[in-house]
Amino acid sequence: MSIRHGLLALLERGPMYGYQLRAAFEESTGATWPLNIGQVYTTLSRLERDGLVRPLPENDGGQRPYEITDSGRAELTVWFATPISRTDRPRDELAIKLALALTTPGVDVRAVVQTQRTATMRALQEYTRLKTREAEPGDMPWRLVLDAMIFQAEAEIRWLDHCETSLVRYTPPPAKAPDPAPYEQQQEVKS
The missing domain is CATH 1.10.10.10 (Winged helix-like DNA-binding domain superfamily/Winged helix DNA-binding domain)
Known part of the structure; x- marks a missing residue:
């Protein structure tokens, strides 16, 4: 991220x-x-x-x-x-992105979920299309990587479905302002 x-x-x-x-x-x-x-x-x-x-x-x-x-x-x-690219995810940027979307004013979290679902579905379709290609004798490593990408995309879609279901039941807490305590404590020290 x-x-x-x-x-x-x-x-x-x-x-x-x-x-x-x-x-x-x-x-x-x-x-x-x-x-x-x-x-x-x-x-x-x-x-x-x-x-x-x-x-x-x-x-x-x-x-x-x-x-x-x-x-x-x-x-x-x-x-x-x-949508987040599947090419470089040292951390789960999507999970962090959704966590921040929930707490950022004015962000339509459902739209963020749907945009990612659409991109992941496209990727899954492409991976599946690649898998239908006739296998050559040396293709096993590539096929295993391709299977991993398919499974990851399927898992992400299931997780996005879960997120969407959870959002239906979600009631956001009231917005809270940044904690001014460190600033107020410094003011008391100066007084």
Whole structure:
């Protein structure tokens, strides 16, 4: 998964500074992807350079919150609308994407699920078509890889069906603002 898009999704909730983003990222992904604070600030610098976020004035605690720009929102919209490629998944980006979609204001989670289902069905059809090709004597390794891709696509479709069924019964919790506690605690120390 792109940390870049994860941070943009979190900033769609409202302005946050680095440590808030790291905590919200880990909370949103069920701590399946621990995030180094250096990665957060490096990514924020690149996002700022690319015009996708902008820094706000430092607060009294010395933290600099960031907010998403209109260009950042457009980038995030494209990301949520684009299916994940099956070619490079060091982590389950789809599961993390859906977890973030559930907690990002304005995202149609059902549309994200349907877009992914359509792309996965297309891939499954292509894999099945390839499997109908007549086998050559040295094709066994390729066929095993192809079988793995077929099974993974079938499993993903079953999981997406499960997600869709779960969404029917899902009632989102009330939106909560980023935790200002670290900022308030610093204010008390200065007083």
